[in-house]
Amino acid sequence: MEFPKEDVCVDMHRVLFEIAYALDAVGYDEIYHGHRVAYIAYSCAMRMGWSEEKAHKAFALGLIHDCGVSENSELDVLLTSFIPQETQRHCIKGYELLQACEPLNHFAIPILYHHTDWRQLSEIPDISDDDKQLSALIFLADRVDYLQCSRPYDSYGNVTSESKRYIAAELSANAGTIFNPSIVESMNELLTCDDFWFSMELRHIENLSSQFVHAFANRSQTGLEESICVAELFAQIVDAKSSFTYQHSNHVARLAEYLAGKLGYSPQTCRMLYLAGLIHDIGKLKTPSSILHKPDQLTDDEYCCIKRHATDSRHALENMFKDSLVIDWAANHHERLDGSGYPLGLTAKQLDGPSRLVAVTDVFQALTQSRPYRAGLSLEKTLRILEELVDDGKLDRQVFDCISANREVCYRISTGCEYLAEPA
Known part of the structure; x- marks a missing residue:
């Protein structure tokens, strides 16, 4: 029995957003966490003068960085402590899921190390400098989002000046040990920019990504078997629910x-x-x-x-x-x-x-x-x-x-x- 020959393909750009939405549905109290981490990481990457391709990859990693989270207890750890403990399990699972998914396997290494202290990460051999920097940036962006969500907003829903100072102080206190010091410096500069905070909303984040091409170079659309690979990755995320x-x-x-x-x-x-x-x-x-x-x-x-x-x-x-x-x-x-x-x-x-x-x-x-x-x-x-x-x-x-x-x-x-x- 035949149907019209169809070259099935999946849009990898949209897949990354759907993964972020799926992770929200698994159990985050604070939805759009992946979107915000993506935006924070991309904004900081651009401020540091990274190439557009590398900054776009940072955005993509932010969307999917918690794809290995599989239990509510892991979410609780990530959302109740600035420097969470016992993060290795979800980093390893995320690495394994992405490594097995050919269209996304180039994201696997940065996800594996996205909760690794900078002192340790900087000394690990056989990892490219780019992957180390991407991992360090995602770690920092993730923690910035944690800090801003844990602080009270003003009466109009905006981040207060006191919260901005608090976040910058927390990052500086851990620069050179937990966080990459050069990334902390650029992040703290970014935190003083009103436009950075005012633009951290869903519509802008999704529109921003429509400009990206390099992060998905030659991978934006895939064939049937690659589409099945992506579907199997989604099946694993559904398992968390x-x-x-x-x-x-x-x-x-x-x-x-x-x-x-x-x-x-x-x-x-x-x-x-x-x-x-x-x-x-x-x-x-x-x-x-x-x-x-x-x-x-x-x-x-x-x-x-x-x-x-x-x-x-x-x-x-x-x-x-x-x-x-x-x-x-x-x-x-x-x-x-x-x-x-x-x-x-x-x-x-x-x-x-x-x-x-x-x-x-x-x-x-x-x-x-x-x-x-x-x-x-x-x-x-x-x-x-x-x-x-x-x-x-x-x-x-x-x-x-x-x-x-x-x-x-x-x-x-x-x-x-x-x-x-x-x-x-």
Whole structure:
């Protein structure tokens, strides 16, 4: 089964912003932390006379610097102490995630060392001077944001002169030991500039980045396999919000690719469906954890929050994937053939085969997967429920028949068991 040949690509510029938004959703009390760190780092880099390319890289690193944070306890440490302890774990995890993601692996080293004291960092061999300086700048920018957020603002929401002096004094007291002294000097000069503070707002930060080209040179758009790499990185970030959601997306992706092959889709389309499975629930990052994990029946308001994730997924995907079929295949996973689904209420005429396939695999996997509040259903009970939905005109019969014919393999994929090849 063929679809128009599509060169799937992801816009890496927008991916970095979506990572920053995703990290906000994981648990920061102070949202847009990544945006502000990016802005602070870029502003300081430009004041120091760094090249535009290097300053743009500092901006990008600021957006994603905390991609390795995976637990609320790690967030608490970062947000309650000026010089946080036990930061190594999230630095190492961030390094590993980025190193495994080819389009972003050039950011891995600075992220690994972005909480390393300058005295130690300056002596580490086999790291380029640029990476040392970038790590040191991100560390300092991160702590400037911590300090300004921990201080009271004036009655109009602006940083007070007293807070500016306090921040500068804290940086100076640690220059040459924890922080790079030359960067501290430039940062303290920057802190006295009113425009620097007045421009630290979301609209300006996003507009500012639209000028950047060098940070993403030859990497601004990538192919299908690189896009999958980025999607797998997002899956790891989702894991920080909810491990069962992360496992759900991974298993839906594997199951969708397997069924697509059985249904005769081209290898390219099979991989695109794997990608769609990985990213179909990305909007759940904005769903409150209390609702995701609630064991009881949802209220109308809570169900509205759940339904919103499909729209949030579409918007995030539209930012990263331009005019791609994958967007619809992923975002339509709660639509139903009879028009009873959400969020658009699409009908059979508006839902193509891949969209139908993702919808069926989503339901099958959700039923078979154990959640914090219930055990997964048996294969037999899952198939009975699915068949009722098919008979009611909600889900696609052809996809259901394919699952039924390959039920044991589908169940193993869906429940995360080791995949065993079917006998020849």
